[in-house]
Amino acid sequence: MTISADPTPSEAAAQAPAPPSRRELNKAATRQAITDAALALLRSKGPGNFTVEDIADAAGISRRTFFNYFGSTDAALASVTHGFLDNAIQQFRLRPADEPVLQSAQEALMALADPMTVAPLAELFTLTQQSSLMSHSELEAWDHCREQITAVARDRASATPGAADELYLRALAGSVISCGKAAMEVWFFRRGADLSPASLAELRQLLIDAMALLGSGFTIGGTPAPSSSASRSS
Amino acid sequence: MTISADPTPSEAAAQAPAPPSRRELNKAATRQAITDAALALLRSKGPGNFTVEDIADAAGISRRTFFNYFGSTDAALASVTHGFLDNAIQQFRLRPADEPVLQSAQEALMALADPMTVAPLAELFTLTQQSSLMSHSELEAWDHCREQITAVARDRASATPGAADELYLRALAGSVISCGKAAMEVWFFRRGADLSPASLAELRQLLIDAMALLGSGFTIGGTPAPSSSASRSS
DNA sequence: TCACCCTTTTACACTACGTGCAAGTTTGCA
């Protein structure tokens, strides 16, 4: 009956590369107008200081139509994160199946540490003042990503000797997500919304370090010693 | 003005061991009545099929008073998780400061794998059908626990040679939480709400295995091989 | 161009959430 707000434009475009019909163009434009309006209001009024009606008015649609696209203001904002993580999963799936999961994750993340890709996420993070308590939709996006990683790891494991241990898969995927989040949090904390080459290089190094920590079991020399290879605390 | 709903009864009792004044007793009783009513309604009607007013009526209080204690139905139910995790942190803090964090986590979790402690959490999990998308308050409880672990790890690291690397602390704490959650998810998936000695033994083994996976960098023999030491897939 | 059908938007109504406020009630304390 009503529109399902699930598929991201990029997904739909990937599945239907040919026919950008007028209806789909309108929908994509409306969706974009909503997220733009929501981000603009976030910038101007701050988190929690605007309503769905504000967004709808700014986007030039009715309040009811907003809810045809997103379930809440948080969900509209979280589409930014969703887009980024969908991108990450896409890169992750492109890695060779015989590569260790941790390395695949690292390589996939490297491919995303460019200004254009990171900028929206960085802005969203700073505007919501990395309050550590993400919105529900935000957390759902990360959890969705975790499930995707689990699925890929499961596929890879099923192609090898024994059947996959569910604990191994879930613990690994969850840890990868946690470490990725940790690296980004530290980066945002140190650099704010700085997107300079030096700052992005530091982000890459943090992501590499985080995956290395995970791969080494958090024991640098046999005991739980902090301070990894390259990244320096400010 | 209004009552702050932050402190758990156990915390308040721990900070003020002597004076259980009449007011505090009343508040504790009301809080307990609310969570009991919420759990009963969850059992009888299922998640999402009852309102705040239903809970308030069942607990014998006004709707407004409910909101003096909890910000939402989710928050009332999440007090179960909150209690469990507060307990875990308490155990965690009792461990010797020179012990590796991962081992402290393991030991703390061992102390909680008894029927009385796990039962409420297990029931909550099964009643909400481990839908993988926890409520906001539920996730907040886990995140609060993560921050506590980070704090303890930071304290321990600051007592050793170099200053603590923020990335190390955050990645470690996040991974510990993720692996703990993974172990519990797998246990709930395999055993449902089974609280028999054998089932609890399996939970303990899963928790041990999860921490071992983390400590070994998820590489059992040098390559990412699944199937850990003792736990068997059903 | 028109007519027809399907999709999308919109207005309206309704339930429920969460909060400020100003009472009323209970508890602690002198």
Place this chain on the structure above:
DNA sequence: TGCAAACTTGCACGTAGTGTAAAAGGGTGA
């Protein structure tokens, strides 16, 4: 006993989110 603080309650208000039915827009074939 009386006062002050803490706590509960009812009321009102704005907002969230959803069902429904009617209107507007787009696709398609004659």
